[in-house]
Amino acid sequence: MKHFDEAATRAPLGFERLVPALRTAFAGQAQVPPRHVHGIETAAQDGSSDNVNDVIKGTVLIMPAWSDAGFLGIKTINIFPGNSARGLPGLHATYVLYDARTGVPLALMDGNEITARRTAAASALGASFLARRGARRLLVLGTGRIARMLPAAHASVRPIDEVRVWNHRPEGAEALAAQWRAEGWNAQAATNLEAAVRQADIVSCATLATAPLVRGGWLAPGSHLDLIGSFTPAMREADAHCFAGARTFVDTDEALQKSGDLLDAMAAGTLRAQDVQGTLASLCRAENGTGRANDSERTVFKAVGSALEDLTAATLVWQSRDNP
Structure with missing residues (x-):
C-alpha cells in the first residue's frame, strides 16, 4: 500500500x-x-x-x-x-x-x-454557479485550514481581488491576513463583522460555530452566502433570516437533515424544504438552469460535505x- x-x-x-x-x-x-x-x-x-x-x-x-x-x-x-x-x-x-x-x-x-482542499473546491464550485460573475470582494469567517484556502479556491472561478477575514479571536484574523498579504493577496483583517458582511460580494463561513455569526439583515442585494463549516444539527453559522428571500442550494440532499442552519430556518419558516432550488449534482447536470437568475438576487449555498x-x-x- x-x-x-x-x-x-x-x-x-x-x-x-x-x-x-x-x-x-x-x-x-x-x-x-x-x-x-x-x-x-x-x-x-x-x-x-x-x-x-x-x-x-x-x-x-x-x-x-x-x-x-x-x-x-x-x-x-x-x-x-x-x-x-x-x-x-x-x-x-x-x-x-x-x-x-x-x-x-x-x-x-x-x-x-x-478534506480541506475538497471542501474549499466545493465552495468554489458552488460559487461558480451562484456568485455574480463580477464578484471580487471575498469575506472569510474562520482562520482554520479550510478558511486559509478559500481565496485561492474562489479566485479560480471569480475575479477575487479583495479579501477580508474575521475570526472570534482578532489576533488570528490579523495573522492570517498577514500571511495572505505575503502570498500576494490584497487582504485585511475585519474587526467589524457587520460592516464586512455588508460590503462583501461573497461571504464564506468556514467555522465550527454553534451559534449564528452572520445575520440576514447584513447581506447585500446580489451577494452570495457560502456556508461550509457546520455539518451537524448542533452547529450553525447563519441566522434564519439569511434564507428569507434568497435562492438556496445545497451540496447534497443530506444537508436538509444534517445542517443546523437549514433546520433552524425551516423551524422559523424562512425556508421550506421544497424551496431549496437544487444540489451540486443538479447544478452540474444543468437541471436547474445556471443557478443564479440575476445579479440582484441573494444566493445561499449550504454544504455539509460529501464522500464523493x-x-x-x-x-x-x-x-x-x-x-x-
Whole structure:
C-alpha cells in the first residue's frame, strides 16, 4: 500500500484541477451511502483540566464512496472543537483508497489535506454557479485550514481581488491576513463583522460555530452566502433570516437533515424544504438552469460535505503517482 504524506497529497490538488474534477464527478454517478456519525466522550485525565469530572467531547465521521471507475474510498475524520485551547487543530482525518473490484488497499492519504482542499473546491464550485460573475470582494469567517484556502479556491472561478477575514479571536484574523498579504493577496483583517458582511460580494463561513455569526439583515442585494463549516444539527453559522428571500442550494440532499442552519430556518419558516432550488449534482447536470437568475438576487449555498468529493480528490492523487 502506497503512502501519500501531506505534501504528496497536496501536490495534485490545485484548484484549477480539483474544481473541474468535482464538477465532472457531481455530473456523473457514484455510490455515496449516508455517513456514519458517532459522538465521543472521554474523561479529561491528561492534565488538560483542573476538574477530573470534565468530559472532552468529539465527533467521529466515517464516509465511504465508490464508483464505476474502480475506486473505493473510506475517510475517517475526528472533530474535537476543544482542541483550539490545546493549540491543536480541531480536525484530524485519514483516507484509505481501495480497488473497488477486489477490496485491495491501494493507498493511505493525508485526510486533513483531502478534506480541506475538497471542501474549499466545493465552495468554489458552488460559487461558480451562484456568485455574480463580477464578484471580487471575498469575506472569510474562520482562520482554520479550510478558511486559509478559500481565496485561492474562489479566485479560480471569480475575479477575487479583495479579501477580508474575521475570526472570534482578532489576533488570528490579523495573522492570517498577514500571511495572505505575503502570498500576494490584497487582504485585511475585519474587526467589524457587520460592516464586512455588508460590503462583501461573497461571504464564506468556514467555522465550527454553534451559534449564528452572520445575520440576514447584513447581506447585500446580489451577494452570495457560502456556508461550509457546520455539518451537524448542533452547529450553525447563519441566522434564519439569511434564507428569507434568497435562492438556496445545497451540496447534497443530506444537508436538509444534517445542517443546523437549514433546520433552524425551516423551524422559523424562512425556508421550506421544497424551496431549496437544487444540489451540486443538479447544478452540474444543468437541471436547474445556471443557478443564479440575476445579479440582484441573494444566493445561499449550504454544504455539509460529501464522500464523493473525497473520492474525487483521492482519485486525482492516486492517478498522479507516476505523473505528478
